[in-house]
Amino acid sequence: xxxxxxxxxxxxxxxxxxxxxxxxxxxxxxxxxxxxxxxxxxxxxxxxxxxxxxxxxxxxxxxxxxxxxxxxxxxxxxxxxxxxxxxxxxxxxxxxxxxxxxxxxxxx
Numbered sequence: 001x002x003x004x005x006x007x008x009x010x011x012x013x014x015x016x017x018x019x020x021x022x023x024x025x026x027x028x029x030x031x032x033x034x035x036x037x038x039x040x041x042x043x044x045x046x047x048x049x050x051x052x053x054x055x056x057x058x059x060x061x062x063x064x065x066x067x068x069x070x071x072x073x074x075x076x077x078x079x080x081x082x083x084x085x086x087x088x089x090x091x092x093x094x095x096x097x098x099x100x101x102x103x104x105x106x107x108x
Contacts, residue, residue, distance in 0.1 A: 007055075007059065
């Protein structure tokens with residue numbers, strides 16, 4: 001089995017573990033940025049096998065430059081999405097914030 005056989009390449013910015021909806025960024029974020037061991041990741045994501053997690057890490061190690069760019073793009077996307085959501089919250093969030101502010105005024 002080739003290493004790439006563990007993954008489904010939907011697009012250059014969407015690589016998932018074969019047979020799942022889990023992107024490699026999920027595992028690599030835990031491994032690279034949160035310093036979690038493969039075993040800890042497997043205990044957190046119980047639908048993934050330890051073999052899949054090690055394959056993802058190995059894929060990263062074999063393709064560090066492109067996967068680092070993949071992760072950078074993903075993190076930038078997440079930050080931009082969070083910024084947009086904070087600037088333009090959904091209507092129900094705005095309404096909840098208004099209700100909370102009203103309750104705080106009443107409590108004073």
